[in-house]
Amino acid sequence: MATPLSLKELSKKEDRLTSGHRMCSGCGAPTVVKMVMLATDYPVIASNATGCLEVSTCIQQFTSWNIPWIHNAFENAAATLSGVETMYRSLKKQGKIDQEIKFIAFGGDGGTYDIGLQSLSGAMERGHDMIYVCYDNGAYMNTGIQRSSATPLGADTTTCPVGSANPGKVQERKDLTRIMAAHGIPYVAQASPSNWADLMKKVRKAHEIKGPKFLNIIAPCNRGWRSKTDDAITLSRIAVDTCYWPLFEIENGVTKITYKPKEKKPLVDFLKPQGRFKHLFAPENEWLLQKAQEVVDRNWDRLLREEEFTAPKSE
Amino acid sequence: MPKIVAVTGNEAVAEALRQVNPDVCAAYPITPQTDIMQRFSSFAANGKVKTEMILVESEHSAMSACVGASAAGGRVITATSSQGLALMWEILWIASGDRLPIVMPLVNRALSAPINIHGDHSDGMGARDCGWIQLWSENAQEAYDNTIQAFRIAEHLDIRLPAMVCMDGFIISHSITRMEYLEDEKVKSFVGEFKTLNPLLDIEKPVSYGPLILTDYYMEYRKAHEHVMSKVPGVVKQVADEFEKMTGRKYGLFETYRLDDAEVGIVVLNSAAGTTKDVIDEYRAKGIKAGLLKPRLFRPFPYAEVGDALKHLKAVCVLDRADAFGGSFGPLFMDIASSLYIQDKKPLMFNRIYGLGGRDYMPDQAEHVLNELVETAKTGKVQSVKEYIGVRE
Numbered sequence: 183m184a185t186p187l188s189l190k191e192l193s194k195k196e197d198r199l200t201s202g203h204r205m206c207s208g209c210g211a212p213t214v215v216k217m218v219m220l221a222t223d224y225p226v227i228a229s230n231a232t233g234c235l236e237v238s239t240c241i242q243q244f245t246s247w248n249i250p251w252i253h254n255a256f257e258n259a260a261a262t263l264s265g266v267e268t269m270y271r272s273l274k275k276q277g278k279i280d281q282e283i284k285f286i287a288f289g290g291d292g293g294t295y296d297i298g299l300q301s302l303s304g305a306m307e308r309g310h311d312m313i314y315v316c317y318d319n320g321a322y323m324n325t326g327i328q329r330s331s332a333t334p335l336g337a338d339t340t341t342c343p344v345g346s347a348n349p350g351k352v353q354e355r356k357d358l359t360r361i362m363a364a365h366g367i368p369y370v371a372q373a374s375p376s377n378w379a380d381l382m383k384k385v386r387k388a389h390e391i392k393g394p395k396f397l398n399i400i401a402p403c404n405r406g407w408r409s410k411t412d413d414a415i416t417l418s419r420i421a422v423d424t425c426y427w428p429l430f431e432i433e434n435g436v437t438k439i440t441y442k443p444k445e446k447k448p449l450v451d452f453l454k455p456q457g458r459f460k461h462l463f464a465p466e467n468e469w470l471l472q473k474a475q476e477v478v479d480r481n482w483d484r485l486l487r488e489e490e491f492t493a494p495k496s497e
Numbered sequence: 498m499p500k501i502v503a504v505t506g507n508e509a510v511a512e513a514l515r516q517v518n519p520d521v522c523a524a525y526p527i528t529p530q531t532d533i534m535q536r537f538s539s540f541a542a543n544g545k546v547k548t549e550m551i552l553v554e555s556e557h558s559a560m561s562a563c564v565g566a567s568a569a570g571g572r573v574i575t576a577t578s579s580q581g582l583a584l585m586w587e588i589l590w591i592a593s594g595d596r597l598p599i600v601m602p603l604v605n606r607a608l609s610a611p612i613n614i615h616g617d618h619s620d621g622m623g624a625r626d627c628g629w630i631q632l633w634s635e636n637a638q639e640a641y642d643n644t645i646q647a648f649r650i651a652e653h654l655d656i657r658l659p660a661m662v663c664m665d666g667f668i669i670s671h672s673i674t675r676m677e678y679l680e681d682e683k684v685k686s687f688v689g690e691f692k693t694l695n696p697l698l699d700i701e702k703p704v705s706y707g708p709l710i711l712t713d714y715y716m717e718y719r720k721a722h723e724h725v726m727s728k729v730p731g732v733v734k735q736v737a738d739e740f741e742k743m744t745g746r747k748y749g750l751f752e753t754y755r756l757d758d759a760e761v762g763i764v765v766l767n768s769a770a771g772t773t774k775d776v777i778d779e780y781r782a783k784g785i786k787a788g789l790l791k792p793r794l795f796r797p798f799p800y801a802e803v804g805d806a807l808k809h810l811k812a813v814c815v816l817d818r819a820d821a822f823g824g825s826f827g828p829l830f831m832d833i834a835s836s837l838y839i840q841d842k843k844p845l846m847f848n849r850i851y852g853l854g855g856r857d858y859m860p861d862q863a864e865h866v867l868n869e870l871v872e873t874a875k876t877g878k879v880q881s882v883k884e885y886i887g888v889r890e
Contacts, residue, residue: 225700229565230707237709245705250697252568253707254591258561264551265521265565265573266697272520272549273571279698301561304554 184223184386187379192220196248203246204238208411210401210418211235211317213375215288218315218397219249221382222389224284227251227266231259231293234324234403235317257297259287260305260314267310284389285312291332292322295358306365306394313388313395316358319403327406331356334426335477336470337458339406344461349470354477362396363432369395371431371440376419380429380440387431400427408457417455424452425482430489437492439485446482449475499677499744506637506669509676510576510602510662511536513644515546516684519600520571520691523551523559527581528614529666530604534576556581560588560599567597568706570696572648574599578666579606582620586627592659593628594722595706598651599659602644603631605767605818606666607854615855616666618766618819621795622828628722630660630729631796635752635770638676640664642746643793645679648688649736655728657694663795665768665818667855679744687743726797733794750799752791753806755781759788761870762807762844764833765816766792769851769858773816776863787867792829804836810844811874813837814866818852826883845873848883862887 185191198219205212211234219226227250230236236253239246254262263285273279289298294316302314321339322328329339333351338344342351363370369391373381381399388395400421402414409417421427422441426449429441450471453459462471504512511533514522522541524534540546551566553559559575567573577585582603592599605621607613621631632647634640643662651660664670679687695704710718730750737748754774756762763773770791780787790806792798807813815834817827824831830848837843849866852858865886873879 227569227697227700236707240705240708242708242710242714245708247705248703250700250703251705252565252697253705254561254564255587258558258588261553261558261561262565264553264558265523265562265567266569267565268521268549268551268562269566269569269571269573270698272547273698275549276520276547281700283698283700300554301558304558307554308552 187382195220198226198247198249199239200246200248204241205234206405208404208414209234210319210375210403210414213414214315214317214399214401217375217378217381218286218385221385222284222286224389225281226284226286229254229259229263229266229287231287231289231298232256233290233293235288235290237324256293258301259289259293259298260302263287263312264305264308264310267312285310287312287314289314289316290323291316291318291320292330295332295356296330303365306362306367306396309393311392311394313385313397315397315399317399317401319401319406321403321406323403323406332358335474336462336467338461339458349467350461357481359396359398367394367396369431369433371397372427372429373397373399374418374422374427374429375399375401376415376422377429377441384431406458409455413455417452420447420452423447424449424478426452426478428482428485430485435492436494437485437488439489449478499679501675502678503673503675504637505532505671505673506640506664507532507604507671508536509637509641510644510664511540512678513641513684514574515540516679516681517572517645517648517688518546518685519548519574521551521566521573522548523553523562523566523575525553525556525559525577525581527556527578529606529616529670530576530578530581530602532670533602533604556584557588560585560592563599564588564592564595564597567592567599568595568696569698570693572691574601576602576604578604579608579620582624583608586624589624589627589629591707596657597659598657600644600647600651601659601661602640603661603663604666604670605663613854614666616668617853617855618817621661621663622819622821624661625796625828628658628726629796630658631794632660632662633766633793633795634662634664634669635767635791636669637674640669641676641678642740642744642748645684645687646736646740646748650729650732652691653732654692654694656725656732658725658729663767668768683743687740729797730794730799748793750794750802751806752793754789754791756788756790756806758786759810760786761812761867761874762788762790762810763814763816763863763866763870764790764792764807764829766795766818766829769816769818772858772860773863776860776867780867785867785871787870798832800832800836800839803833804840807833807837807844808840808842812845812870814870815846815848816866817848817850820850820853845877845879847873847879847881850883850885851887856887858887
């Protein structure tokens with residue numbers, strides 16, 4: 183029986199990513215991982231791309247993982263887990279294993295949107311029964327805040343630094359969630375730790391669907407975002423309420439927005455508390471601020487229409 | 498009874514893999530290896546093996562999936578050539594560092610650029626130092642026998658290292674030759690059941706693979722790897738002895754041909770050894786005491802034993818089917834020179850680069866080298882330490 187999604191019941195569950203790891207205080211990623219793991223009532227094996235989560239949770243003889251865990255390299259968490267899952271199927275077919283085991287890969291946005299995209303695409307296309315979770319903090323935070331294709335428009339990073347000739351990142355984010363949906367896999371969703379019940383329901387749902395699943399989860403990084411250390415959940419909530427990070431799922435081609443803010447907040451509410459966007463509030467960058475809002479509006483509008491368009495026809 | 502067949506090298510290796518019947522195979526096409534994975538896929542598609550296939554989107558993912566599958570706990574294979582091995586390079590080190598006994602036939606092919614699909618040893622040499630075991634094979638029979646033995650060596654509980662089995666692209670992979678297949682049952686019992694060690698799939702005993710290890714302990718892990726590699730030659734010999742009992746075919750760390758009483762010798766890997774042996778016979782008939790040494794276990798390299806086998810010669814030529822640009826000499830030459838450096842008495846040595854990009858190695862090239870060896874032995878002088886042969890000026 184699945185653990186009820188109540189804080190009281192969930193708090194009784196054993197942590198699968200235990201405390202004592204070395205992630206920065208206030209980091210959103212371990213919270214995301216803990217939520218994913220708390221929502222998982224099955225025996226589970228995880229793979230982990232190189233990145234903050236990996237280097238901080240398994241150092242030498244110490245590991246924070248009390249589940250089987252494998253880190254291979256930066257770009258291949260999906261391919262690696264596809265190997266683990268295939269061995270599981272092989273041994274199960276041979277009658278050497280009878281337990282039901284689930285498989286989850288974790289990667290940051292650098293390891294997923296950029297260097298690991300091919301490995302992820304291949305694993306999804308092949309149909310392995312696994313969930314890939316991208317914890318998206320919008321840059322290569324582990325190596326020191328370099329821009330990735332997930333970095334939002336206008337952000338100041340160490341490889342697109344704001345300078346006299348450059349206003350920060352001049353490109354829009356790659357829409358990875360939609361790219362994964364275009365693979366035609368059975369389940370794709372976007373989630374946020376601010377909406378924990380929504381996040382955990384999505385993990386639960388993904389586990390019950392056979393085949394490849396992809397979850398993109400926002401994970402604020404106070405170092406890279408230059409925000410307060412106790413703001414990870416607040417900022418991810420504002421990201422959702424501004425529709426910068428909409429919560430939705432695409433199940434067998436049907437798009438459903440799982441949370442619609444009563445009042446869509448202006449994007450500046452999300453940008454203002456973050457030092458990486460400070461320069462956007464200078465008069466000469468007003469155009470960029472406007473463009474950033476336009477991008478959010480355009481994507482949100484498109485998502486609303488997509489929900490309508492893909493809804494099953496009523497009889 | 499063993500079956501006498503006329504097959505290509507690729508066909509022979511695919512047959513060995515079928516008989517071993519691994520749990521998981523990651524496959525990706527690349528010339529001249531494609532044929533192996535194509536044949537193996539057909540075995541899987543027709544229920545001739547229990548293997549689950551992972552039809553990956555690159556060699557990088559092939560090796561990545563092999564690492565995952567092997568760590569999960571089972572017998573795992575893939576195969577590659579040239580650019581494919583180059584693309585895997587990053588993960589080769591992880592497979593060996595995690596001590597995963599993956600077996601991979603490597604059908605040797607030149608590296609780009611210029612792009613060339615034919616056989617030379619640049620690919621294998623590029624993966625020389627990545628902590629894998631390398632067995633090199635002269636012909637289809639050796640490639641078949643080495644493939645079967647590779648599982649025993651790689652999976653040995655004192656070793657647990659990945660192994661690649663090399664054979665020359667096209668020259669061996671695509672030429673038909675007479676050879677012997679063993680009976681399925683014999684291969685099965687020779688290779689035995691796979692023994693798991695710290696498998697990820699043991700949910701009751703969770704393990705973490707691939708930790709971060711920095712300045713405080715990294716070096717100890719590297720030393721441990723070197724220590725494990727030092728045990729490989731002993732296991733290779735032990736497995737070869739058992740194999741000889743079953744088949745009558747003798748294998749060691751390397752093969753010597755008319756070397757014991759020789760005065761001059763050639764050291765060469767893989768298919769060119771066959772041609773060279775024929776020419777050595779002709780020279781022997783003329784009264785010239787020539788011999789040959791063909792490395793089989795190239796990594797770890799049995800320095801002491803090789804040096805011991807060559808030290809009595811007056812002159813040695815090392816033939817390299819790859820160059821190590823900027824390193825002055827071919828990779829095999831450097832290993833042979835290292836082997837002889839520790840000996841009190843050393844032959845004169847020179848290095849000839851031949852057969853790059855699949856250029857034919859013809860008897861006249863062996864003759865040219867032997868003539869030079871005789872002259873070197875006579876005069877006590879090396880004319881030129883390194884030259885390319887069979888090349889336009």
